[in-house]
Amino acid sequence: MNNPLLRGLTQSRYSRRDALRFAGYSAAGLALAACGVQGQKAAAPSPSAVADFWSTQKKNGRVVFANWPEYMPEDQAPLKQFQQATGISYEYKEVIQENAEFFGKSEPQLRAGQPLGYDIIVMTNGLQLGKMIQLGYLTALDHKQLPNFAANAGASYKNPAYDANNTYTIPYQAGVTGIAYNTKYVDEDITSIQSLFDKKYEGKVGMMADAQEVGNFGMFAVGVDPDKSTQADWEKAAAKLKEQRDQGIVRKYYAQDYIDAVAKGDVWLSQAWSGDVFQRQLAGEPVKFVVPQEGGTIWIDNMAIPKGAANPVDALMLMDFLYKPEIAAELTAYIQYVTPVNGVQQILAGKSDEDSKALAESSLIFPTEADYAKLRPYRTLTNAEEPVYNGLFQTITQG
Amino acid sequence: MRRWTPYWLALPAWLWLAIFLVVPIAAMASVSLTTGNLIDGFTQTFSVSNYSDAIAKYSTQLVRSLVYGGVATVIMLVLGYPVAYWIAFKAGHRKSMFLFLLLLPFFVSFVLRTISWGFLLADDGILLGTLKGWGVLPQDFHVLATTVAVIGGLVYNFLPFMILPIYVALERVDPRVIEASYDLYASRLSTFRRVVLPLSLPGVFAGVLMTFVPATADPINAQVLGGTSNTMIGNIVQTEYLVNNDYPTASAISFTLMAVLLIGIFIYARALGTENVLEAAAR
Amino acid sequence: MPEDVPAIELDGVVKEYLAHGETVQAVKGVSLTIGEGEFFSLLGPSGCGKTTTMRMIAGFEEPTKGLVKLLGQDVTNVPPNKRDINMVFQSYALFPHMNVWENVAFGLRRKKVAEAEIKQRVGDILEIVDLTGREKRRPREMSGGQQQRVALARALVNRPRALLLDEPLGALDLKLRQQMQTELKRIQREVGITFVYVTHDQSEALTMSDRIAVMNDGLVEQLADPREIYERPASKFVAGFIGTSNLLSGTVDAVDGDLLVVRLGEHDRILVPGQAAAGDTVDLTVRPEKITISTERPEAGLSMVQGTVGELTYLGTYNSYAVALADGTEITVFQQNAIDSSTTAERGDTVWLSWRPQHSYTLS
Structure with a gap:
């Protein structure tokens, strides 16, 4: 088999x-024990x-x-x-x-x-x-x-x-987080992350609910390298993502079931994990995966x-x-x-x-060298940064 | 010796309640009044700012949850009552079969049922795709990722919990009491309004409780069927707990929700005259 | 029976049910007429069709065939809420969520009677059934007898053309039942409404009714006043169902004018009014209290049979003897416990039993 x-x-x-x-x-x-929890920072x-x-x-x-x-x-x-x-x-x-x-x-x-x-x-x-x-x-x-x-x-x-x-x-x-799109509905070759923000795909774009995933793409879209990002960059990215959301471009912030939605055509293009897409391709479904030129997440x-x-x-x-x-x-x-x-x-x-x-x-x-050059990891967050970062992006995904 | 037997027999149940209800709630109450984070630890500060912050931050989702839960409950009542009535009075000897059919979806897990709804209602799926093919619906029409889908999912998932208690209450109505009403010049409508409905109120009361509370707190329907502006308070609790590990905020939201629901139930019970309702139910 | 238009008329009423794929006739053709102000009983064992008959009068069941008329009007297909008839249900069927006052006012409110009049009428009827002061009680806070009276008031307050009562006293204990029998009779006289009373208790029916229809197996066996039902049961079934009866069976020896001469044993000679030819076999009945027991041969002109005393039961005001005839038939005899009772027989004695010919009847 x-x-x-x-x-x-x-x-x-x-x-x-x-x-x-x-x-x-x-x-x-x-x-959790009552009356406070001891920190274990080591x-x-x-x-x-x-x-x-x-x-x-x-x-x-x-x-x-x-x-x-x-x-x-x-x-x-x-x-x-x-x-x-x-x-x-x-x-x-x-x-x-x-x-x-x-x-x-x-x-x-x-x-x-x-x-x-x-x-x-x-x-x-x-x-x-x-x-x-x-x-x-x-x-x-x-x-x-x-x-x-x-x-x-x-x-x-x-x-x-x-x-x-x-x-x-x-x-x-x-794994790589890039853009998956259904070629039955999208008749162009997606290369840019801006396609996720394109008004012509209104209501047909899927984004991930995870603050790290969505935050990274927000930063790519505003030309920021997540690895070197500051709080000001996050705010810029969040503003971009909020605009995307408020314009009705995003249909849904997916926890993990985005790939079915892409395959069924509920969304036409979405943030996606490479392995999911490859499995769909083997199954013969019209799904393509691309690491956008502005960057993808590894x-x-x-x-x-x-x-x-x-x-x-x-x-x-x-x-x-x-x-x-x-x-x-x-x-x-x-x-x-x-x-x-x-x-x-x-x-x-x-x-x-x-x-x-x-x-x-x-x-x-096997991403190529050129692919690897575009890939960025999740932003490593300090304890102080974490609530700020999460707060900024969760406000968008959990509106 | 023997007169203590009932107490001994009740002991496991009391211990169960104490350990698995009272202790966690107390622990949660305590956690909700701490500050800090997981890495540095949480300290018991008895600061209520967790509550005010959480309410300020998530009032939209809280109110939305109550509205969704409320609307879903009303729809369930409107849909469920006739079904319960029909099974209780018109289904004859096939009653148990219909009750079984009603419970049949529950042999499948909650999450899977909701996901299969997502499949059924896909934009170009069996239902909408077909209707669009016939030109009945416009091409860009969709149900998923809308408020309608979330409320519809809540209704679908909790409907039996509305129907069953109403059915039980209707089943207990003495048919001769209904005949007596007809005999005393009441029309069908007026018999329903004056006799059947009041006598089934304990069931309605139970049904509303059993659906409104879980529907309001449910995270799954919003997550699977909702769109960008359908986040419910259950999703928030989940994120705060699991993703942010912000246990104090998660506890504070849970308690706030609990308080709001309890107050709602109390008002509802008063409005419905619980004493009578509960008395009648205890009969 | 008052003349003019009868309160209730049943004309060839049949009711069939479908049970487990088979048609069952619960009522096989009942025709009867109930007069205005009459206390009419439907009496019979359970399953005889009396309740179904009553439910057809009330309108809860539609007859398969036949007509139901109220005051001359065909109401066969009129629903119960449009019939000017009310019912007192077995186990009362009071509205559990309403207090006494609301229960009683229910029918008047549905008929949109003015509130002031409702107040007046409910007050009046509660007084009649002796429940004044208990208006605010809930049914479950009351005794069985009180609930019974609420049910009665709830029906009567509407001043229906007829009141149907379905085994209304069945749930009460003996003493209360007897008390309520008198009460019901009093109330009926007071309000003057036609009562149709369904019961399986023959003594209740005999005590209260103007007329009784004895039903068996979906048919009326006999319709008559209590005295006639008791004294002259028209069938073996009625004789057996009502009171204690002795059933005898013998061959007609000769016909003597109106009387048949029936012989059982060698010394026996029974005279009974009836129509039959010599050689026919006839069934006849005689009530135990009509029989005289004696050790001497009775005078001629009486029916007489000889037998042996078996069981003797002392019952206070009277004694009951079980006397076995030569052919094995057992006859029950009640004898008044009178002071001058001279003919007390003992167990094992050979005795003569005798009665007047007009106290026995042939049965169809």
Whole structure:
């Protein structure tokens, strides 16, 4: 059976998370103790402390991997190979549906010093991951034990702004936020972000509800690099987005179900994640994806070891194992997002089946250098900036 | 010894309520009076500014939620009462089948049902696409991403909770009382107005409570079916809690909503003469 | 029975139901006439069609065939709210959400009677049913007897052409029931309205009615005044249903003028008025209190049978004997507990039973 096609026909990876997102959040708040909550802000550990920690850890022969749904081939072949190669038995759990919800559920437990029961977790760079780092909920990694990462990680995936020197995280998969459009309704080639602000698409434009996603595009539209943006830039971007909204150009701010709307023609063009679009293309739907010339967003799902994990050494070994190009190629063939591992494109191009070749040729999976030059990460926000930033853009998306 | 038995038997229920209702509410009340952020911690300041800030910032969404919830409730009442009446008095021995049909959608999850609504009502979907093809509707007509869609979704999702209690109340009306009314020169209309309707009021009361409260607080319909200006207070709570981790603001909004709903219910109960209603219901 | 136009007339009324795909005849053809101011009872066991008959009079059911007339007017297809008839329901069917006053005023308000008159009439009727001062009570705060009287007042206040009462006393205990029987009769005399009373209680019907229609299996078995129903039951069913009856069966030996001579056993000789030929088998009935029990052979000219005393029951004002005849038939005899009672028989005694010929009837 053609897995990617089947998944493309069913639903995108993100919209499936919908069903579970509502369950978590009552638990999050209720676990808060009354009478204030102690801050847990933690300073980065000294290199010697990190070395001391790792020197006391040893391989236990077990590892528990918590990941998102649809983020591992169904036969779990990469993990099986890991087990064969190392003798470490694994447990794989698809328990993460959404960053905010996962953070909300884990935060009280981690604050209380209880282990989550996972040795590896996967979180997108963004507010929640930033909080995990700031609150000291992640274990600093021992890069001496990550030779494959050192050797094979793409240059853009090393030393990211949100985690200097990959102290706590290494990328698992990445994705690009650009513009998806339905060629049945849009008869021009979209190249500019200004198309999202074009009056002629009134009521047919989808934007994302997430403050980071929508904020980035607002900044691209006013010619600001999000990475270097100031509060004044945010205000300018917000004004641009507010105008877009008030003119009735935006139909809806989507949490995650935008791709169905594009495919059905409810919106003609929308902010979109590359992997979702690629799956639709494989399913034969008239959806195109473009990184606008003004810029697109790159986001990264990262592996990390939560504080208190029982098998950190085994976790490190698995994380590093996934940086072997042939293993990473298996992941990419199934997941179809952007891989942070060098050499995957060549491996896929060398395969005999059509799907692999199509993947190797897709700029959605393997952005070109020119694409990378246009891509910007989410703005990393300080504690003081976060409410200001969120407030500005949520006022627009939650009017 | 034995006279204590009822107390012992009731104990688990009381503990349940205490642990899962009172404690969280108390904790939430406490959190709503703190200031700070997740990273630096929240301190108990007993400052009510969380409330005034939240109300100032989100009054639009709060009022909108109450309006949507109210309008949806009125529509549900208007649609649901005749259905309940029909099942109670006209469905004969097929009653249980119709009740089952009514509950059938509930075997599918709330979110999925709402999403399937989105599918059904797509701009060029089976419904609108067909009508547009016939030229009945203009090409740019759409239902999704409008107030109508959100309220329609609320009505659809909560309608059975309106119908069931009204049905139960109507079912309990002694048919001889209705005959007595006919016998005493009342027309069908006047029998309905003077006898059936008043006797079903406990059901209407329960139905309104069971729909207005969750409809007002619901985030899903607005999120899935709404557009740019349909955000409801439930969505705000969700964002404040999950995205912003601003627990004090989220708690303050929740409490504000709770207070507004309780006051609304109280006024409504007074207007309807709860004492009688509840007495009649207890009969 | 007063003449001129009858209050209620049923003409060949049939009611069929569809039950589980089969047509069931609840009423198989009832014709009767109820006069103005009459206290008329429909009496019979449950399922005999009496309630259906009454509901057709009220208008809750439409007859499958036949006509219903009120004061000479055909109302067969007129709905209940347009019929000048009111009903007192079994278990009263009071409006639970209204107090006594509102319950009673309900019909007048629907008829748009002026408020002042309503006040007057409701006050009056509450006085008649002895409920003055309880206007503000809710039905559930009242006893069964009081609710009964509210139901009565609620119907009577409208001064209907006729009042239908469906087992109105069924829910009351014995003492209250007897009290209400008298009360109902008094009220009926006071207001002078035609009462149609449905009951399965024969003593209630006999006590209160001017006339009784005894119904069985969808048909009227006998329509007569209580005395005639009791004394001269027209059928085996009526005889069995009303009071205690002795049913005897024998062959006609001879015809002696108006009287048939019926022989049961060797010494038995029963004289009974009737039409039959010698050799016919006839059923006849005689009430237990009409029979004299004695150890000596009775005088000629009386019906007489011989038997053996079985059970003897002391019932206060009278004794009840169960006497077995030679052919096994058991006859019940009531004997007044008089001071000069000389003929007290004991269990096992052979006795003579005798009665006057005119106290027994042949049955169809």
